[in-house]
Amino acid sequence: MAETKVATRPRPASRGRRRAIARRAGASTARGSELWTAALFIAPALALYILLMLIPFLNSVYFSLTDWNGATLAKNFVGLANYAEMLQDPQLYEAFRNNLVWIVIGTVVPVSVGLLLAMIMWSTPRFALVFRTLFFLPYLLPIVVVGLVWNWIYHPLYGVLNSFLELIGFDYLTRGWLADGDTALYAVLGAAIWSAFGFVTVLLFAGLQGVNTDVVDAAAIDGANWLQRARYVVIPAIAPVLTLVTSITLIGGFAVIDFIIVMTNGGPGNRTSVLGFYAYNQAFQRNSVGYGTAVSILITVLSLVAAVVFIKLREGGRERG
Amino acid sequence: MASVGAPAEHTRMFSPLHRRMAATGSRYAILVLFGVITLYPFILVVSTGLRDPVSINVNPFALFENIRLATISDAWTLGGFGGYFKNTLLITVPTVAGTIVLSTMAGYALARIQFPGRNLIFFTFMLGLMIPFTSIMIPLFYELIDLGLFGSVWAVILPGIAGSAGFGVPLGIFLMRAFFQDLPNELAEAARVDGATEFQVFRKVMLPLAAPGIAVLGVLVFFQSWNQFLMPLLYLPGEENRPLSTGLYIFASGRVQDFELIAAGSVIMILPVIVIFLIFQRTFVKGVTAGALKG
Numbered sequence: 001m002a003e004t005k006v007a008t009r010p011r012p013a014s015r016g017r018r019r020a021i022a023r024r025a026g027a028s029t030a031r032g033s034e035l036w037t038a039a040l041f042i043a044p045a046l047a048l049y050i051l052l053m054l055i056p057f058l059n060s061v062y063f064s065l066t067d068w069n070g071a072t073l074a075k076n077f078v079g080l081a082n083y084a085e086m087l088q089d090p091q092l093y094e095a096f097r098n099n100l101v102w103i104v105i106g107t108v109v110p111v112s113v114g115l116l117l118a119m120i121m122w123s124t125p126r127f128a129l130v131f132r133t134l135f136f137l138p139y140l141l142p143i144v145v146v147g148l149v150w151n152w153i154y155h156p157l158y159g160v161l162n163s164f165l166e167l168i169g170f171d172y173l174t175r176g177w178l179a180d181g182d183t184a185l186y187a188v189l190g191a192a193i194w195s196a197f198g199f200v201t202v203l204l205f206a207g208l209q210g211v212n213t214d215v216v217d218a219a220a221i222d223g224a225n226w227l228q229r230a231r232y233v234v235i236p237a238i239a240p241v242l243t244l245v246t247s248i249t250l251i252g253g254f255a256v257i258d259f260i261i262v263m264t265n266g267g268p269g270n271r272t273s274v275l276g277f278y279a280y281n282q283a284f285q286r287n288s289v290g291y292g293t294a295v296s297i298l299i300t301v302l303s304l305v306a307a308v309v310f311i312k313l314r315e316g317g318r319e320r321g
Numbered sequence: 322m323a324s325v326g327a328p329a330e331h332t333r334m335f336s337p338l339h340r341r342m343a344a345t346g347s348r349y350a351i352l353v354l355f356g357v358i359t360l361y362p363f364i365l366v367v368s369t370g371l372r373d374p375v376s377i378n379v380n381p382f383a384l385f386e387n388i389r390l391a392t393i394s395d396a397w398t399l400g401g402f403g404g405y406f407k408n409t410l411l412i413t414v415p416t417v418a419g420t421i422v423l424s425t426m427a428g429y430a431l432a433r434i435q436f437p438g439r440n441l442i443f444f445t446f447m448l449g450l451m452i453p454f455t456s457i458m459i460p461l462f463y464e465l466i467d468l469g470l471f472g473s474v475w476a477v478i479l480p481g482i483a484g485s486a487g488f489g490v491p492l493g494i495f496l497m498r499a500f501f502q503d504l505p506n507e508l509a510e511a512a513r514v515d516g517a518t519e520f521q522v523f524r525k526v527m528l529p530l531a532a533p534g535i536a537v538l539g540v541l542v543f544f545q546s547w548n549q550f551l552m553p554l555l556y557l558p559g560e561e562n563r564p565l566s567t568g569l570y571i572f573a574s575g576r577v578q579d580f581e582l583i584a585a586g587s588v589i590m591i592l593p594v595i596v597i598f599l600i601f602q603r604t605f606v607k608g609v610t611a612g613a614l615k616g
Binding site for chain 1: 344345348349351352355356358359360361362363365366369380381382423424426427429430431434435436439442445446449451452453454455456457458459460461462463464479480482483484485489490491494518519520523544547548549550551554555565566567569570573580583587590591594595598599602606609610
C-alpha cells in the first residue's frame with residue numbers, strides 16, 4: 001500500500017514526481033534505488049499505522065453515525081442522532097463538568113508545583129539532581145499501582161490521610177475520600193497530580209538549563225527580589241517550555257480514563273465520570289457502541305482544538321522571540 | 322552547574338548571612354516536603370508488600386511491621402504474578418523491538434532520502450501523536466475481533482507498535498527522524514562514492530551512529546508498554562495472556578482484599594522499571610524531555 005503511495009503515486013502534475021522521473025531517467029541508478037529503499041523502509045510502519053490507527057479513527061466517525069449495539073450484523077445509519085442526543089444527556093453534561101474540573105485543577109496544580117520546584121532546584125543546585133531523580137519516580141509508576149496505593153491513602157479506616165487529619169485535630173474532616181461524592185473527584189485528581197508533577201518538574205528544569213544566568217544576575221544587582229526575578233526574567237525565558245508542558249497536561253486531561261477505571265469506576269453515582277470514562281462506559285458496559293463512539297468523537301474534537309490552539313500559541317511565541 | 326547557583330550567590334552580597342541561610346533553608350524545606358510526599362506511597366507499597374499476612378488486619382498500612390520476605394514469593398506463585406510477569410515480558414519485548422525496527426527504518430527514509438510525498442507521509446504519522454487512545458479504542462476493539470487477534474498478545478503488541486496507545490511508530494519516527502537529520506552527511510556520501518547501496522549506507526554507516534537515539538526510544542517504549550493498562554483491559558480479557566497491569570487490577574478488585582499480596586504484586590511490577598530507570602537515568606530523562614521538547 002505504501003509502495004504505491006511513495007513510488008508510483010498517480011499524480012503526474014506533482015513537481016516532486018517530475019523531479020523523481022527526471023532523476024531516474026537521468027541514468028542515475030542510485031536515485032532509483034534510493035526511492036525503492038525509501039518505499040521499503042516506510043511501508044511496514046505505514047501499513048501498521050493505517051491498519052490500527054487511521055482505520056479505527058475513520059471507523060469511529062462511521063460508528064458515531066449509527067445506532068449499533070456491538071452485537072448485530074447490520075449497523076443502522078442514523079445520521080447525527082447520537083450527537084443530537086448528546087445535547088440532551090444530563091450524564092454527558094455531568095461528565096463534561098467533571099472533565100473541566102479535572103483539566104483545570106489537573107493542569108494548574110502540577111504546572112505551578114513543577115515550576116516552583118524546578119526554580120528552587122535551579123537556584124540551589126546542591127542536591128538538585130538527587131531531587132530530580134526523586135520527583136521523576138512517580139511518573140514511572142503504572143497507573144494501576146498509583147491508583148491502588150492512593151486508594152489505601154484515602155482508606156476510611158486505616159488511610160494515612162485520615163490518621164494525619166486526626167493527628168492535627170481536624171477529626172471532623174475525616175471521611176471515605178473516594179466514597180464521598182463531594183470529594184471523590186478531587187481525591188482521584190490528587191493521585192493523578194502526584195503521578196504527573198515530576199514529569200512537569202523535569203521538563204521545566206531542563207528548560208531552565210538554557211536560561212542565561214547573567215540576565216538573572218543583572219536583575220538581582222538591580223535589586224529585583226526572588227519573586228520579581230522569577231516573574232519578569234525567568235518565566236518569560238522558559239515560556240515555550242511552559243506552554244508546552246501546560247498543553248501536554250491539558251490535552252491529556254481530555255482523554256483521561258485509566259485513573260477513573262482503577263480508582264472509582266465513575267462512582268459514587270456519576271460523580272467521577274469524565275468524557276473518556278463515559279464513552280468507555282456506554283460502549284463497553286452498556287452496549288451503546290454508536291453513542292459511545294459519538295462521545296469519543298467529542299473528545300477527539302476537543303483535544304484537536306486544544307492542540308491547534310497550542311501550536312498557534314507556540315508559533316506566536318516563536319515569532320515574538 | 323556552578324553558574325546556575327549565581328542568583329543565590331549574588332543575594333549573599335546584599336543580605337545578612339542569617340537571612341540568606343533562612344531563604345536557602347526554606348527552599349530545601351519545600352524540596353524535602355515534596356520529597357516526602359513523593360516517597361511515602363513508595364514506602365507504603367514496599368512495606369505492605371513485605372508484611373506477614375497473619376498480622377495485617379490489625380493495621381494493614383503500618384510501616385515496616387512484621388516483615389516477611391516470603392510475601393513477595395507468595396505473590397509470585399500463589400498470587401499468579403509470576404505468570405503475569407512472563408506475559409508482560411512477552412508483550413513488551415516484541416513491542417519495543419518492533420517499534421525500534423520500524424521507526425528506525427521509516428525515520429531514516431523520512432530524514433535522509435528525498436522523494437515525493439515525503440512531508441505528507443511524515444505529517445500523517447504525526448497526526449497519530451494527536452489522536453488520543455480514547456478516540457479509537459471502541460472501533461479498534463471490533464477491528465481486532467475481525468482480524469482474529471482479539472485475546473492474543475498480538476492484540477496489544479501490534480496496536481502498541483502502530484501507536485494506538487501513544488508510544489509506537491508515530492513517537493518513534495518523530496524521534497528517529499530528528500536524530501537522523503542531525504547526523505552529518507559526509508560519511509554517507511563517502512560510502513556511496515565507494516559503491517555502497519542505499520541499504521548498506523543505512524545498515525553499515527548510519528545505524529551505528531543512531532545507537533544513542535535508539536536507546537532513548539527503547540527505554541521510552543519499554544516503560545510505557547510495560548505499564549500500559551487500557552489495551553490489555555479491553556483487548557486481553559482472558560486469564561492466560563494477562564499482563565501485570567490488569568492482573569493486579571483484577572486481583573485487587575476481588576472481594577477479599579489481600580493487601581500484602583496486592584502490594585507485593587505491585588513491587589514485582591514496578592521493580593524492573595525502577596531498576597532500568599536508575600541504570601539508564603540520563604537516557605531516560607533525555608528521552609522524556611526530547612520527546613516533548615524537540616518539536
